[in-house]
Amino acid sequence: MARIDAVLRDARAGLEPGDAEVLLAHVLDRPRSWLYAHGDDDLDADATVRFADLLARRRAGEPVAYLTGRRGFWRFDLQVGPATLIPRPETELLVELALARLPADQPQQVADLGTGSGAIALALAHERPRADVLATDASADALGVAAANARALALANVRFLRGDWFAPLASETFDLIASNPPYIADGDAHLGEGDLRYEPRGALASGIDGLDAIRRIVADAPRHLVPGGWLLLEHGRDQGDAVRGLLAAAGLVEVETVRDLEQRDRISLGRRPFAGD
Numbered sequence: 464m465a466r467i468d469a470v471l472r473d474a475r476a477g478l479e480p481g482d483a484e485v486l487l488a489h490v491l492d493r494p495r496s497w498l499y500a501h502g503d504d505d506l507d508a509d510a511t512v513r514f515a516d517l518l519a520r521r522r523a524g525e526p527v528a529y530l531t532g533r534r535g536f537w538r539f540d541l542q543v544g545p546a547t548l549i550p551r552p553e554t555e556l557l558v559e560l561a562l563a564r565l566p567a568d569q570p571q572q573v574a575d576l577g578t579g580s581g582a583i584a585l586a587l588a589h590e591r592p593r594a595d596v597l598a599t600d601a602s603a604d605a606l607g608v609a610a611a612n613a614r615a616l617a618l619a620n621v622r623f624l625r626g627d628w629f630a631p632l633a634s635e636t637f638d639l640i641a642s643n644p645p646y647i648a649d650g651d652a653h654l655g656e657g658d659l660r661y662e663p664r665g666a667l668a669s670g671i672d673g674l675d676a677i678r679r680i681v682a683d684a685p686r687h688l689v690p691g692g693w694l695l696l697e698h699g700r701d702q703g704d705a706v707r708g709l710l711a712a713a714g715l716v717e718v719e720t721v722r723d724l725e726q727r728d729r730i731s732l733g734r735r736p737f738a739g740d
């Protein structure tokens with residue numbers, strides 16, 4: 464048997480900072496802080512074997528979030544899995560921009576298209592208890608994960624429907640529609656690197672310029688928005704001009720692109736005009 468501090472020291476080589484700690488904390492079902500307070504405890508044989516397995520898989524490239532089945536997003540520790548994109552911190556900017564357009568004191572109809580693990584829908588439903596959030600995804604497996612997350616968070620104001628983008632939403636209209644669709648170009652070399660190799664291709668890549676899903680969503684959005692209703696889309700750092708162009712061409716106004724914390728174009732948005740606009 465070896466001490467936890469020694470096991471961690473040996474495990475860190477060749478991994479990203481923190482990976483070894485996250486994986487060992489997962490094996491032991493303890494918070495990371497517990498590891499530091501128990502560095503001189505011995506790791507038992509069962510935990511040693513399970514940790515070695517996870518380390519080997521991590522070294523072979525599997526994302527930490529798929530190895531633990533969890534990823535932090537907004538205020539939540541979400542369940543994630545290979546059927547869902549791993550939520551990214553920059554998507555929290557989309558949540559913030561949406562919340563700024565959803566008054567807390569009014570009932571609102573909200574849609575999240577391509578919800579994956581449910582990250583955006585769950586954050587909006589949690590922060591706006593009076594809102595009614597409908598989330599769609601083409602993947603039944605992803606919707607299973609999203610629904611499990613909604614149950615774990617005891618959120619009753621979010622519903623999940625299976626289908627592409629607006630397909631399951633018939634003629635319903637919304638005060639706000641949000642989406643983090645796939646937006647990487649099919650030929651982009653990043654798809655063959657890092658965590659992206661393990662994530663669902665359909666949640667990442669979308670046509671020759673990465674804009675196929677965004678074009679479909681923008682084209683259908685106006686008839687699903689109430690007058691004054693907002694559409695917010697996450698996209699790639701080099702797609703701001705193109706997405707603003709699509710939003711304007713669809714007749715949306717107050718179109719703008721917002722940069723993420725790393726100063727990359729990340730979210731573009733616009734609203735359907737009121738009759739008198």
Ligand code: GLN
Pocket residue numbers: 548551643644645646647659666667668697
């Ligand atoms: N932001 C992700 C990445 O570039 C892509 C997610 C997406 O396509 N929606 O890794």
